[in-house]
Amino acid sequence: MRNQIAVLFIGLLFVSIVAISVINAVFLEKYYITKKTDVILEAMENLQDLKVIQQGADEDDSNETEDIFTDGTDTELEVSDELSRFSSRNNLSWVVISRDNILRASVANDPDMLRSRLFGYAYDLDRDSKKGSWRVLKEEENYVVQQIHDRFASMDYVECWGELDSGDYFLIRTPLESIRESVSLSNNFYFCVGAVIILISGVIIWVLTNKLTKPISELTELSKKMTDLDFDARYQSCAGNEIDILGDNFNKMCMELEHTISELKSANNTLQQDIQDKIKIDQMRKEFLDNVSHELKTPIALIQGYAEGLKENISDDPESREFYCDVIMDESAKMNKLVKNLLTLNQLESGKDAAVMERFDIVSLIRGVLQSMEIMIQQKDAKVIFEAEEPVYVWADEFKIEEVVTNYTSNALNHLEGDRQIEIKVLKEEKQVRVTVFNTGTPIPEEDIPMLWNKFYKVDKARTREYGGSGIGLSIVKAIIEGLNQQYGVQNYDNGVEFWFTLDCS
Helix, strand or coil: HHHHHHHHHHHHHHHHHHHHHHHHHHHHHHHHHHHHHHHHHHHHHCCCCEEEEEEEEHHHHHCCHHHHHCCCCCCEEECCCCHHHHHCCCCEEEEEECCCEEEEEEEECCCCHHHHHHHHHHHCCCCCHHCCCEEEEECCCCEEEEEECCCCEEEEEEEEEEECCCCCEEEEEEEEEEHHHHHHHHHHHHHHHHHHHHHHHCCCHHHHHHHHHHHHHHHHHHHHHCCCCCCCCCCCCCCCCCCHHHHHHHHHEHHHHHEHHHHHHHHHHHHHHHHHHHHHHHHHHHHHHHHHHHHHHHHHHHHHHHHHHHCCCCCCCCCCCCCHHHHHHHHHHHHHHHHHHHHHHHHHHHHCCCCEEEEEEEEHHHHHHHHCCHHHHCCCCCCCCCCCCCCCEEEEEECCCHHHHHHHHHHHCCCCCCEEEEEEEEEEEEEEEEEEEEEEEECCCCHHHEEEECCCCCCCCHHHHHHHCCCCHHHHHHHHHHHHCCEEEEEEEECCCEEEEEEEEC
């Protein structure tokens, strides 16, 4: 805001100075010509009042032109002091001649030149008009006002010539060079003075806007802190205007909001906890009944069938009887594992198994898991890549994180394809550590990814049954990681799938 105000005012000053200079350059001469035209017409009216002061022949004024165009008489007109002063004050030069080209009155440095020009105008002897050297500004029955370029003086003039009521001809002119020089000087003056004004004004505006906007900036910062629920901040500036009242209201609002939000949070936490507990209990009961009955149905049927076969001596072959016993033991083990996982998941979701936070080396933990799974890795003919060497310490429940790593790794081993590689990484990211487990194989269908973390959900039921999976492992991972307030997820690649989770390292 401070920068905007400063730029706005300085920009207005600059635009004003430029506008004045442009107006001077474009319109001042036209305005000057209009005013000079009025002055010249006023002078023409004064010439109508000139009085005769002498009559008779004057041999000294006779010349060749007089011999041709005059009858030998000469009449001089009286020029009053007031008319002389008026002409001098307005920088006017003029002459009055008779029809015979005899000079009757003048106020000019070179009256003969003006008389010759007037004579040429009166009898259309001047050919400059054919060259576009003048422009008619106003034309009436007995006079013409025009702007002309005098090629002899190399200057522009505003002229008025015509015929007086007495029958004499007159020519009044004033130069334009003075106004053009004035325009140039005034523009230079405006630019110089304007630059100084802009510089001084810029400093003053910057200081004033800084003082004016400081309380507003403080209120803005206060509102940001309130947005972040930091109610310790208070307005402290003193602007001496309505902003102070606004600041006091902000302070009162901070205290009221802090008190109100504290009460609301307490009530909301209690209510949310009650609602979540009820929903969890209902969902857990329903899911447990539905899923457990489904998962136990097949192994119980197998155990029952093979047990009846043994009892009825369907096969006397010792190898067949041993096979029946192995099937019964295998299905019993799967049922036992399922029940244990269900109990573990139930404790995690109900909040009965509280996390024990401790600091430990996640690298050592992963190496321990890989060592304990060495036989399974060899059976799966898998190549495990884990290159972390330096210890990386994290804060979490070490026993539960070991179970997460174990579930991710066993899940990767059971879905190996292609190059049959598993790559585990520990990536440190500022205040967190990201652990990833990647295995080569077929990517998971995108529509199945959101459902992976649900209990008993299986992407490939036939394959899951083959290695004894129950669809609970990832649900346990979800419950553990959410209990630690951390993140987890899965990402597909062209040649495989990567599961990941995060832990705090500070």
